Amino acid sequence: MASRLAVTARFDVIPGQEAAFMKEMRKQAENSLSLEPDCHYFDICVDVDNPGRILLYELYEDAASFDEHLASRHFAEFIETVTPMISGKTIERWNRL
DSSP states (O other), rough: OOEEEEEEEEEEEOOTHHHHHHHHHHHHHHHHHHHOEEEEEEEEOOSSOOOTTTEEEESSHHHHHHHHHHHHHHHHHHHHHHHEEEEEEEEEEEEEE
């Protein structure tokens, strides 16, 4: 059995933009889970000491499923909307065993 693809994404949100970013982030999570059958999990975590540090944990059926996520219209709209709200982001891909 092939392993699933886990993705972690960390966003550094510009101070004062946290509420607007989280509104878009929640919409993105909902869209990913409802519109992408191979997106199995989409968790949003907020740093205990810094509400502008957001960590996502996403689980996809495979790498192709994540590539479809990246090519989706809702993802493109999300990135366009939140890019002015962030000062940095880090994306990592993991094989889930």
